[in-house]
Amino acid sequence: MTKRLLLLLLIAFTSMEGMAQETIALNTGDITSPKLNADGTATFSILAPEAQKVEIEGDFTPVQKIQTPMGEMEQPGRVALKKDANGIWSWTSGKLQPELHTYSLYVDGVRMNDPNNVYMLRDIASYQSYFLVDGSLSENYFVRNVKHGTVSKVWYPAPKLGMEERRATVYTPAGYMDNPKKKYPVLYLLHGAGGDENAWTELGRAAQILDNLIAQGKAEPMIVVMPNGNGAQKAMPGEYENSMYKPSFMNPKTMEGTIEVAFPDLVKWVDAHYRTIADKQHRAIAGLSMGGFHSLYISANNPQTFGYVGLFSAAVNRMGKGENDFIYQNLDEKLAKQFHPAPQLYYIAIGKTDFLYKDNVDFRQRLDQKGYKYEYLETDGGHIWRNWRIYLNQFLPKLFKK
Secondary structure, eight states, rough: OHHHHHHHHHHHHHHHHHHHHHHHHHHHHHOOOSEEOSOOOOOEEEEOOTOOEEEEEEETTTEEEEEEETTEEEEEEEEEEOTTTTSEEEOOOOOSSSSEEEEEETTTTTOOOOOTTTHHHHHHHTTEEEEESSSTTTGGGGGOOOOOOEEEEEEEEEEEGGGGEEEEEEEEOTTTTTOOOOOOOOEEEOOOOOTTTTHHHHHHHHHHHHHHHHHTSSOOOEEEEEEEEEEHHHSSSTTTOOOOOOOOSSSSSSSSOOOOOOOOHHHHHHHSSSSSOOOOGGEEEEETTTHHHHHHHHHHHTTTOOSEEEEOOOTOOOOOOOOGGGGGHHHHHHHHHHHOOOSEEEEEEEEOOOOOOOHHHHHHHHHHHOOOOOOOEESOOOOOOOOHHHHHHHHGGGGGGO
């Protein structure tokens, strides 16, 4: 009886496995997509024999300009795929830059991820397929055969936000657990609007960039704290109680002073729970877009806390109104304190076609008029993760040098 039962179970399992494999073949045609070609191009394919039209939209397709409530912005346009006699639609790109590339497919107008590519990234409320092209510009975005740091999701008290706990992502470098006496400098790395504590490790490849730069001896081993910059959230949507809602670009309590007021509590908690070198010269803050906005005002309101400041495509002059308006008032007076003595590094970076470009020009003129020294990097492109990964890659080697 037992042998017969085992035989029946084996037959059932084999049948299910065969059905699963058949389903995969039926749904995808056993296609490799994207296929990275020897000439640096990539070919994208999808089996859709009944479709009337298939298009692709990615950071490598032609750019189009659109009007948004935030101003004129660039976004990728769509390119049509061609159908063959077997119902497979395909398109081959031009030569691609070394980069982490993202894209989506449109089948008869319906947006979807590439069913032949299991690698996906969430950006706010949508997922995109992605792939990596190796080269000098992207060499640090790959997982390499080096010693790896640890990425943890930690919960900390946030009394000024009315929360017993909220979450941050923390990177500790390779070797942190091996020497219980060694202390490390700290970088606070902040995300943009619509992001959360996962953004920099997922979209920004922060852990890979840190691992590789530290292994190469180009960056100092450091702790990196990536908190949630939305003051009304305990963590990313779906990962705290009553939070199964659709994520949105703008969230409550983001750019009206709440995060800036509460931030010193996070710094104190980190210093109490990690082996940090708890002084200005070993503490940095940087962020993209909204996170750059936060970095500007957090550092200006706490001039003795951060010796290094990074503003990546910063949303300067975009504050809202609220009970914490004092955070944004008297900025010239606050900058005077912050720059006497000046930070070890005040770093500003932005793309030439970023919709925040003019705001950053005005802010740099403000610094120039007072003779405040800063480093400036201007790149091609707009308000995109491609630039923010570049800025992080450039910024980290400048920190905590003896």
